[in-house]
Amino acid sequence: MKTPELTTQDQARLQQFLDQLHEDASVVLGYPSAQDFDYSSLHPFLGLQLNNVGDPFDDGTYKVDSRDFEREVLQEWAELVNAPEENWWGYVTNGGTEGNLYGLYLARELHPNSIVYFSQDTHYSVTKNLHFLNMRNIMIRSQPNGEIDYEDLYETLRVNRDVTPIIFANIGTTMTEAKDDIGRIKNMFADLAIGDYYIHSDAALCGAILPFMQEKANFDFADGAHSLAISGHKFIGSPIPCGIVLALQDNVNRIGRSIAYIGSMDTTVTGSRNGFTPLVLWHAMRRFGREGMRHRVQHCIALAEYAEQQLQNVGIPAWRNPGAITVVFPAAPAVLQDKWQLATANGISHIIVMPHIKREQIDSFVEDMRALRAQENPQ
């Protein structure tokens, strides 16, 4: 059968929409989506229907897949987050939510009698995941910088020592890019003689930043994580939401058995899986290399420092968490929230200095903030 074409009218509508999007995208300062990419060499793959259905380490009957590339991507990131060499498993997900859902699912299967602990500043999708999975959970206070309140956590763990703790650690909270210190949390377990526990690192943003920093936070497998999720469309950059989830192979095998028991063969959350995004993530790492990623990280941190300074210079009490590319300040006026697409919650706004952000955009934003404040508070 011959495939028909779009009408001229529909084509014109698409073009107009595309132009509008480019305009909108140029003023995104509030969302962590890297835009410094050009994946046009991959577009021909959209002529096919790639489907990495099932486990990335199995070869299925359906051959139109990119599992080879997916495995290379996983290998690269497993190394970067210090997964034990012969004891990791993972796959490319549709984004952060799926990676976290997988990590929590794994934790639940391993520890049916457990409580999940997570801070107040945790992304809203996590409570939904927990509700989905029917998991007992306790929300812990956050510190003003967005990091989990270790004292509250300690006290809560202490009174629930009869139930296995599952820690959902934020490695970069949504609003302030705060990182929970899983090394410190592990010490609590030792102190409380809690031998059985599980730690999942939600490293959506920072999982792609920290491996390239001199002084890294405690967040990865070397620091005690049992599973870890990274977003592909945040710091790495992808036109389509995607992510990487990694977990200890031993644990995956243990629940593999329970999955076989319930009559299911595959290990991933979704069955049919996007075969295009593994190519995107492969392309990014081949293009940048680790050295290029290090440069991107340095660039962003330097520019975030600059933005923080410039905002302070015009009288705005901006601040950053250590090593963060997120600059936090009191809620921006609504008109600027809208213009610069700033996420705002609980009285604070932020800008996130991603690799494609230019100094001129920061300057222009700071000038907008200054002008509006001057207008509102005339001297």
Next chain:
Amino acid sequence: MKTPELTTQDQARLQQFLDQLHEDASVVLGYPSAQDFDYSSLHPFLGLQLNNVGDPFDDGTYKVDSRDFEREVLQEWAELVNAPEENWWGYVTNGGTEGNLYGLYLARELHPNSIVYFSQDTHYSVTKNLHFLNMRNIMIRSQPNGEIDYEDLYETLRVNRDVTPIIFANIGTTMTEAKDDIGRIKNMFADLAIGDYYIHSDAALCGAILPFMQEKANFDFADGAHSLAISGHKFIGSPIPCGIVLALQDNVNRIGRSIAYIGSMDTTVTGSRNGFTPLVLWHAMRRFGREGMRHRVQHCIALAEYAEQQLQNVGIPAWRNPGAITVVFPAAPAVLQDKWQLATANGISHIIVMPHIKREQIDSFVEDMRALRAQENPQ
């Protein structure tokens, strides 16, 4: 920052991989992935990071999205599956699993004291979904054609009248494209005086076929479904797995409250959502129109009839369910399963006659089957 390029070596590797894929894709007869598409007019959108984060009917702060197009796609399919005009909600998912997960989740929230009934021939992802969601469930026998055994279902419902039944109906099973008749199941409820129930239609394949047939099976909202999932990468055709899930707005609102209670604001399973696939589904429907879809369906059914006949002509007892584009026959020899990428289970193989399949491919496959049989059973 300037974006580096791929090395010549990496580019060559991609090209080689692309050529290999085109070769592999040309011999897929066993998987329901339509290949008659050319979405190159959408490729420029991959220069951006579209993200339809959250509810498709809300306008978020992040403006780089394709929600307008997503809503048009949903509107079109809501009409096609007879969703009540002012009482439906839905979104574009990452594929069948997510749509089914959403439907089952909705059912669980509405009916906490419930049992899910599904047939033996149900896709393996469903038992995994049920396990995820911690839902009580009972597997019902299948008839030889893959349809649910109504007697077994009736008897099982009868002895469990104290618990709300949730029916997971297959509208096209994976192996034989059998369709459970939800009209008949509704009659059982009436007969057993069961007033409270929920029906989810997993119409991954047939949801995009049945609306374009003269005599349609009982599967949609008009027939009693409360939610329904359709795959986008099966009969419609998409380079990336995707799907549509639709549900009754009343029900979504009722659980909306419970989601607000657990502290979460959004209604979709995933948070960040692919903004490219709604464009793909929009493109497909604008390109084909309902008339074009009707032609595609007729073409596939006619060619499936032909394939069934040709296989019978060489002595293979091939058969089809009524109106099906799937032709079933005793398990093909391993070498042909591999060559033609045929899914095989429980002693049967199938080919699925998708719109891009040509008569010559059928002939070539039938000839392979004939030749191998002649070789194995020389006269």
